[in-house]
Amino acid sequence: MTINHEKCIACGNCVAVCPMNAIYVDTTINRARIDDDACVECGTCFRGMSTENLNPKIARTIRMAAKALRFRMEPEPDVCPTSAIEMNELEMPRLIRQIFSDPVVEHTSTGIKGRGTEEVKTNDVRLRVDTDEVGYTIEFGRPGVGVMFSDIQIMTRELAFLGVKFEKNNPITHLLADESMGNLRPDILNEKILSAIVEIKTDINMVEKVLSTVKMVNLEIDTVTAIGISTRCTDEGDDVNLRPLLEKLGYSNHRAKTNMGLGRRTNKIILTQTEKK
Known part of the structure; x- marks a missing residue:
């Protein structure tokens, strides 16, 4: 993102819009600036504000006159009055910030918009996680904190050491x-993004090691993490493996989501396609 200083009138409305606190008003030049290191190229300032396309010179003159006469001429708080915020062309590795932070940008690697996959939302037909397996989502950077890829790597290295399976998609x-x-x-290690999700799978016996590893790494990295954990229930809809284990480890757990109604794997077409993969 960039702020066109030919247009900016330093109203400061964009400062509050930025989720990463990357925008500030530079009083030495009376213009808004973007801290490139803090900016994750999420596009919130560009899309989240209305624009009025006022003439910058006229707007500045009115504001100066208003200041001299001891009253204020301020635009509405959700408006960039002169359309000074612009989306510039990005190249790698900077482009990776936008790909992971802007929800309207599609991941070319996966063909989807967003930070992760469908997780286990279609598990009853795709069998991504079986009854004796556990799926994990480890989310970094939300809300409004962000994360460096170098910090994500600390986590992925520790997880790889445990021998987990990283979700291919x-x-x-x-x-x-x-x-x-x-x-x-x-x-990409020095690039910062709004948030990201690491998705892995293990057998049921690895749960304690994975949870303790995530907890340990979380103390080392400069961001926040949240972990989601899931498994496949029995045909009767019961969780007979994961729930007792989490309770034994001292975690209070609640069934946050139950995905159902997508069909059964006895469907011959679905079964054949799944087995081919």
Whole structure:
């Protein structure tokens, strides 16, 4: 993102809109600026404000006159009055910020918009996670904190050491230069994004190790994490494996989602397609 200083009148409305606190008014030049290191290219300032396309010179003159006469001429708080915020062309590795932070940008690696996959929402037909397996989503950076890829790599390295299976269709997995070691592409490590999700799978016996590893890494990295955990219920709809284990480990758990109604794997066409994969 960029702010056109030929248009900006330093009204400051964009400062409050930025979820990363990356925009500020530089009083030395009386214009708004963007901290490029803090900006994650999410586009919130560009899309989240109305524009009026006022003439910047006229708007500045009126504001100066109003100041001299001891009254204020301020635009509505959700408006950039002169359309000064512009979306510039980005190249890699900077482009990776926009791909992971702007919800309207499609991941070329997965063909979807967003930070992750469908997770286990279609599990009853795709059998991504079976009854003796556990799926995990480890989310970084939300709400409004952001995360460096270098911090995500600390987590993926520790998880790789445990021997977890990274979800193939996840955007972060596509950025792993060495999946067995959990190493991300070196050119993106210094880039910051709004949030990301690492998706993995293990057998039921690995739950304690994974949870303790995530907890340990969370103390080392400069962001926040949230972990989701799921499994496949029995045909009767019961969770006979994961729930007792979480209770034994001291976690209070609640069934947050139950995905059902997509059909059964006895469907011959679906079954054949799944087995081919």
